[in-house]
Amino acid sequence: MAAKKTTDYPVKQRQINEDIANGSFKPCYLIYGDEGYLRLQNRDKLSKALLGGGDKMNLQHYEGANLNPLEIIDMAETLPFFAERRVIIIENSGFFKVGCPELADYLKSPSDTTVFLFVESAVDKRKDMYKAVHKIGLDISCDTPDEQMLGKWIVSRLGAEKKRISPRAIAYFINRVGTDMSNMANEMEKLICYCIDKDEITEADIDAICANWLTSRIFEMTDAIVQKNQKKAMDIYYELIALKTAPEQILALISRQFNLLLITKEMSETGHPQNAIASALSLPPFIASKYIGWVKGYTRDDIKASLDMCLESDAAVKSGKLDHTISIEMIIIKASSRK
Known part of the structure; x- marks a missing residue:
């Protein structure tokens, strides 16, 4: 260990x-x-x-x-x-x-x-x-503290405003907004104002007021990949790594994105309407329309190859054959390359 x-x-x-x-x-x-x-x-x-x-x-x-x-x-x-x-x-x-x-x-x-x-x-x-x-x-x-130290900081900062927060809600907050302390401080200020008449801050409060900055950036990166905007995808990826985002989380969302593309491609080719595709993807119709547009730039084999890359990368990392950060770089470069 x-x-x-x-x-x-x-x-x-x-x-x-x-x-x-x-x-x-x-x-x-x-x-x-x-x-x-x-x-x-x-x-x-x-x-x-x-x-x-x-x-x-x-x-x-x-x-x-x-x-x-x-x-x-x-x-x-x-x-x-x-x-x-x-x-x-x-x-x-x-x-x-x-x-x-x-x-x-x-x-x-x-x-x-x-x-x-x-x-x-x-x-x-x-x-x-x-x-x-x-x-x-x-x-x-002044390195980014670990999650335990960040938790103590959150409790102290909120406690100074007479607010309580549970360990579960702390973990939820960190997962939602990331570990950049400036961003965390801004989100805590918003929570304090939102919960001015409450003693305890809950996960529901965090959902209501805190921007899901980290996840939105990861989705923005995966959007850039499927749009084959390689520079934007790599820039966001390096930003996420600098903010100590877990590579496993990034890989999981890239895999999810290509899985949604594969479903969209298969349903589009068999004549399913936009509403049916949106329902299958569990996404709003206007988001599903973006996927329908994106898959026009891919063959079914392209998407399957990208999914296979994600699976092979995960296996190679777990077996110690490949570094996680480099493996995701390779996926982004290959998946976003224009033919």
């Missing part, structure tokens, strides 16, 4: 909270990882505390590639204006992937009146910048 992924995020988060509470800050902080919501939350919390509620005269914000490290160092050496410290935010610079010897060297003995906040989506721990920050500051990895 594979070892469970561990994270030191809670420990590092407590250290940041202690620094803020004590008013004793490190020379630099590195906030990185694939969860943008947590990165920005920590960035804003730290910058607000470092500025001490004052104006932003002593805040400098640099963002993007091709930054001039010597300019940043000059600013770091400039005394703050009627304040205890200067705050320099450097965001999405790429310094932690390609390195920055000038800034890394400066951090060996930085100004004691300047605090750096580095915010990056990805870092290379072998590079000079990471080593420099790790030595004198604090680095926190």
Whole structure:
């Protein structure tokens, strides 16, 4: 059995909270990882505390590639204006992937009146910048939490608004809206407003108010596949993978889509009307009409071949012969290729 992924995020988060509470800050902080919501939350919390509620005269914000490290160092050496410290935010610079010897060297003995906040989506721990920050500051990895941690966050966030939610409803909520925390936060705000006169949030409330964003994106991808729009299908697929959508869920919906196409093709060829096809597919007539249009671009053998690809891919993954992510890429490319 594979070892469970561990994270030191809670420990590092407590250290940041202690620094803020004590008013004793490190020379630099590195906030990185694939969860943008947590990165920005920590960035804003730290910058607000470092500025001490004052104006932003002593805040400098640099963002993007091709930054001039010597300019940043000059600013770091400039005394703050009627304040205890200067705050320099450097965001999405790429310094932690390609390195920055000038800034890394400066951090060996930085100004004691300047605090750096580095915010990056990805870092290379072998590079000079990471080593420099790790030595004198604090680095926190803001990766997407596992479902258990997300559940605790949901309970805490809703609890602050005097709302309860069951473990079953939490799992239902996550499955419906996905694990992107910014999207989850927006959907929870909608739920809080919708349930303003209720103490407990239920699955029925989630159905009523939360957009099924994740499933709709998967269906949009499968629609692009059957329309043979390969670029759109691949773009959405990579987006879903980046959001940690289970490949099994994606494959199941691709298989379902081709199964619906096969039913539509067979019924169309035998003269069944649109309403009968809609009933067989358990879809509204206007959706069934889309399938009727799509199958004109496929032969029955084309659709069966795509279904066989899905079954063979699933078997190959389960036997360890093929990586799940790559196997679905192959299905999308083959199924959406134009003849």
